[in-house]
Amino acid sequence: MHNDTLRLETGEVLLKVVHRHWLTLFTQLFVLGLFALLPVLGWLIALISQNTSPSISLNISSYTGYFVFFYFTWLLFIWMALANTLLNHYLDVWAITDRRIIFVDQRGFFRRHIGSFRLEKLQDVNVDVSGIIATLFDYGTLEVETASGSEGEFRANHLPSPRDLKNLILETSQKFEAHRR
Amino acid sequence: MELGTTLDLTPYLGTLVEGTLYLSVLLFIIFSLVLGYHVKQYSLNTGRALSLFFTYVVGGILIIISMTTAFLAL
Numbered sequence: 563m564h565n566d567t568l569r570l571e572t573g574e575v576l577l578k579v580v581h582r583h584w585l586t587l588f589t590q591l592f593v594l595g596l597f598a599l600l601p602v603l604g605w606l607i608a609l610i611s612q613n614t615s616p617s618i619s620l621n622i623s624s625y626t627g628y629f630v631f632f633y634f635t636w637l638l639f640i641w642m643a644l645a646n647t648l649l650n651h652y653l654d655v656w657a658i659t660d661r662r663i664i665f666v667d668q669r670g671f672f673r674r675h676i677g678s679f680r681l682e683k684l685q686d687v688n689v690d691v692s693g694i695i696a697t698l699f700d701y702g703t704l705e706v707e708t709a710s711g712s713e714g715e716f717r718a719n720h721l722p723s724p725r726d727l728k729n730l731i732l733e734t735s736q737k738f739e740a741h742r743r
Numbered sequence: 744m745e746l747g748t749t750l751d752l753t754p755y756l757g758t759l760v761e762g763t764l765y766l767s768v769l770l771f772i773i774f775s776l777v778l779g780y781h782v783k784q785y786s787l788n789t790g791r792a793l794s795l796f797f798t799y800v801v802g803g804i805l806i807i808i809s810m811t812t813a814f815l816a817l
Contacts, residue, residue, distance in 0.1 A: 567787055579787060620752075628756050631813040635767050638806045642774050645799045649778060652792070653785050666785075671777050674785065 568657050568664050569676070578730060580656040583701035583722040587651045591644065598640045601633050646670075656704075656718055658730060660738065663706065665716060679716065681735045682742070683708040689724040704728065757817070764814050771803055 570576065612622045653668035664678040684706065691702035702724040706716045721727060779796055786792035 567785055625752070625756075627813065627817045628760065631760055631810060631817065632763070634806055634810040634813055635763055638767055638771060638803065638810065641799070641803055641806055642771065645774075645778055648795070649781055652787075653781065655787065668781075668785070671781065 568655075568666070570659065571661065574662070575660045576657060577660060577734060578658045578727075580658075580721055580727065582651060582654055582720045583699065585695070585699050585701065586720045587647070590647045590651075594640055594644050594647065597643075598637060601629075601636050605629050605633075656721065656727075658727070658734060660734060663716070663731065665718065677716070679706075679708055681731075681738045684731070684735045685709045687728045687731050689728050691724060700724075706731070760814060760817065764810060767810065768807055771807065775800055775803065 568576070608622050612620075650668050650670065653666065653674070655664075655666040657664040657666075662678045662680050663684075664676070667675040667677075669675065686707040688705040688707070689702055690705070691697055691700075696702055701720050701722050703717060703719050704721050704724045704727055708716070778799070782792045782796045783789065
């Protein structure tokens with residue numbers, strides 16, 4: 563299945579597949595959770611304000627049935643947003659093979675960017691872990707520089723264990739070079 | 744509006760609720776089809792991704808059933 567999705571060459575061995583760090587997904591899901599609770603909070607505030615100021619000419623408690631309906635509608639949209647978040651997280655992939663580094667960037671529906679570069683063009687790998695949270699949870703930015711200027715640099719944010727990834731890329735690149743000679 | 748009278752929004756809300764229900768179901772169906780296509784086409788572990796997708800569909804259906812129940816109870 564990997565061969566089809568990542569378009570591996572014949573005989574190419576997949577060494578590692580990396581998604582973004584789970585903390586980025588957790589943060590997005592946490593925000594969605596807060597959004598799911600927002601209408602309940604609004605409804606409670608409306609009920610309390612009606613009890614404290616009877617001058618409001620709207621009997622809010624008689625609209626409970628409508629609130630329940632619209633709240634379920636809201637939840638349906640939150641549910642769809644959650645599915646979209648999970649899809650984007652799992653379809654964003656960095657794959658390291660014995661010949662190439664493949665990166666897939668899913669930017670929403672029907673917007674997908676797949677790129678790769680060969681290990682023989684690898685010049686340097688830089689890791690940037692900045693901040694307390696990134697250090698604690700061990701995630702950071704990985705930047706790969708290539709020898710040819712035409713392909714430019716490849717950068718991925720929020721990758722888990724970036725130092726291990728750097729070591730794997732450098733080791734694989736050295737093995738690849740030794741195999742070529 | 745005279746002071747002391749209570750505002751009644753139910754005639755307007757009735758139409759809004761019905762329209763919202765049908766539109767939401769339509770959007771959910773379209774969204775699920777697109778999502779299913781992406782899962783089937785691009786996921787690295789199709790078996791696991793499909794089981795997650797079916798969990799999403801079942802969850803969505805449960806929410807729609809709750810919406811319909813709330814609509815019928817109005």
